[in-house]
Amino acid sequence: MLNLEDHREILNQSGLEMFQLVRKQFIKSKEAFLNHDNDLAEEVLHTENRVNGMDLKLDRECERFIALHNPVAGDLRFVLALRKINFDLERIGDHAYGISSYIVEVDTPVDKEVLDKLEFAEMYKAALSMLDDIRDAYQTGNTKKARKVFKKDKILNKINLNSFGVISEEVQKDPKLIDQYLLLFSVIKKIERVGDLITNIGEEIIFYLEAEVLKHRKKKGPSKPSK
Amino acid sequence: MSKEKKESVIESSIKRKYKLQAKDVKVWYGDFMAIKGISMDIKPNKVTAFIGPSGCGKSTFLRLFNRMNDYVDGFKMDGEINIDDKNINDKDINVELLRKQVGMVFQKPNPFPKSIFENVAYGLKIQGLKDKKFLEERVVNSLKRVALWDEVKDDLNKNALALSGGQQQRLCIARTLAVEPSIILMDEPTSALDPISTAKIEELIYKLKDKYTIVIVTHNMQQASRISDNTAFFYLGELIEYDKTNKIFTNPEKQQTENYITGRFG
Amino acid sequence: MNNIRKNRLKDQAFKIWGIFCTLLGLVLLAIFIGNIFIDGIMRIDWEFIMNLPSRKAEKSGIYTALMGSIWVLLLTTLIALPVGIAAAIYLEEYSKKNKLATILEVNISNLAGVPSIIYGLLGLEVFVRIMEMGASVVAGSCTLALLILPIVIVSTREALKAVPKSIRDASFAMGASKWQTVYHQLLPASFGGILTGIILALSRAVGETAPLIVIGALAYVPFAPSSPMDEFSVLPIQIFNWITRPQHGFVENAAAAIIILLLITFVMNGIAVYFRNKWQKKFK
Secondary structure, eight states, rough: OOOOOHHHHHHHHHHHHHHHHHHHHHHHHHHHHHHHHOHHHHHHHHHHHHHHHHHHHHHHHHHHHHHHHHOHHHHHHHHHHHHHHHHHHHHHHHHHHHHHHHHHHOOOOHHHHEEEEHHHHHHHHHHHHHHHHHHHHHHHOOOOHHHHHHHHHHHHHHHHHHHHHHHHHHHOOOOGGGGHHHHHHHHHHHHHHHHHHHHHHHHHHHHHHHHHHHHHHHHHHHOOOOO | OHHHHHHHHHHHHHTTTOOOEEEEEEEEEEEEEEEEEEEEEOOOOEEEEEEOTTTTTTHHHHHHHHGGGSSTTTTEEEEEEETTTEESSSSOHHHHHHHHHHEESSOOOOOOSSSHHHHHHHHHTTTTTOOOOHHHHHHHHHHHHHTHHHTTOOTTTTTGGOOOOHHHHHHHHHHHHTOOOOOOESSSTTTTSSSHHHHHHHHOOOOOOOTTTEEOOOOOHHHHHHHHHHEEEEEEEEEEEEEEEEHHHHHHHHHHHHHHHHSOOO | HHHHHHHHHHHHHHHHHHHHHHHHHHHHHHHHHHHHHHHGGGOOHHHHHOOOOOOGGGGOOOOOHHHHHHHHHHHHHHHHHHHHHHHHHHEEEEEEHHHHHHHHHHHHHHTTSSSSSHHHHHHIIIIIIIOOSSSHHHHHHHHHHHHHHHHOOOOOOOOHHHHHHHHHHHHHHTTHHHHHHEEEEEHHHHHHHHHHHHHHHHHHHHTOHHHHHHHHOOOOOOOOOOEEEEEEOOOOHHHHHHHOOOOOHHHHHHHHHHHHHHHHHHHHHHHHHHHHHHHHHHOO
């Protein structure tokens, strides 16, 4: 018979584990991409199993928690949020996997100039900082940190939007490179998606801590003080 | 309509928003202060649940509304208890009449050691109603309302004590309904029953909401969340939080409330 | 293992001792009744019951004493029952449970243990002399009523106490007044216990000798009472009287009268137990 508090702590730690795992996947896939490191990419592909396994485990644990303890109020919001966060983290892991599989398939590394033009470094930097913010927010129960990601996501969206123009310009200059550019476009889209997923996680964390539902709402500025 | 008439109509309809009302109520048993100043308004035709750890005063508070505390030695009270805007502790209130308006169901089923028929008809008999046909009608009606009719219709003269616990409790509810109260107070009505009987009675309570105002004291958190519209959390003689049930169980305002309903204490 | 054997031995030992003690009382009672039976059974016939007492043993009968006993019993019941039950209801249901009530309760119990001759003296002074009832049936009944009053009150109170509080709660919550609750719920529910108490009390009354002698019940009464103000005698006194006579015939008479007295007692008990059981079945 597992005590509710202990059980909740186990879930919490599992959630944190998932965060760490997915974060590592994302960082590795970034390194692999920016440095065209084949070995690192293979590592990411290999670790995907663990991510999936973790996802299933966490899902099962959440179900068990609900069945055994009939949670209400804070406990209920916690487990509902965790299920969604788990789902979003798994998708982030998927994107990291996707980016890494490109590296493995494509032989030639991308031109450094092109990477700069498309602002890959900035994009990745923003995404990574968002990931760190959201992990901290989860770990420390800090909604202020959670709210930071909404603003940072705008950077990702902006870069994504710009990339259309840049890519179409470059393709017109040298149509032979269209394959490469399509690939880059995919990766940009993936990173932009990761940003969206992180904002989702942010909403869930705010829901859990403040019982405020931000889904389908415009994100406003100052936040309510948490309990 | 003249201005004054309009205002009084509005006023009275606002007033009637509350069926039961407590205003700064304090209760002592001898030197012990059981209720430390509670004010509360209970809406008509709703189920209101009182929750809280043992000894927090919720049963005492419940019994104020039908003045059953009057029989406890050393009971003393301050403040107002109003039903339909009338203070029920006024000198000119007939307490027996009050109890016909406000019925009560107890924790342990307590049917009288008489027949089923006698049990349900008791409340009417003590009012002096003797007409056989009338009594029969009311008894049958009440038994039907609590879904007991089919189970007992073959022998209404059977001793009530021969029924099962769940049946006995439904009989007690039928007995209360027979006098046509407008308010029903329930003090942990299902805590002595098995889950199936409990479910039957919860269903009954839900159906009764249409015609009656129901206040139920319960230890069972799930029960409170299942059947009540509003929930009041009591602790050590104080009203800590009182709000819509949905709010209390998804996002209570007070940390104490959250701690209690999530089982962290009590 | 030794401990278990010891315990088992203790168990057996007590069982045997318990049986012995039980049988002792029963056996002695059986011997006593048997003796009386042997001595008196032949004497009982219709004449014995209908005859007035006389100096000649063969002609003596218990008619006057029997009638006297019946009169006194009935009148005592009529006086003690309503008063005792009402007092018990008041004390148990109506009065506040304060220090005064406790003192009252203790004292009523004590009264049950007061030697019956004291009641006799009280009855003599108050009923016979002050109230000028004379040595009459009514004086005797009043005295005995006082005697058994504590028993009636205490046992009625116990019977009422045994009715669970939940019944009272339910009745009050339905809007019944205290009296309605007592009348409709408590008295019917405690009837069995009350009846038992009454039997106990009356059984005691029917066998009382000393108080009645003190207030002046006669040993030799040539007529049965025809009104409450008449002089009277009762069976126990008649028995006592016969036992003091030297003639053997009177010993037989006394034995026969004892049998009649015992019969009355047993029948009374039997009827009451029968009714009590019948009533209890209703409520279980």
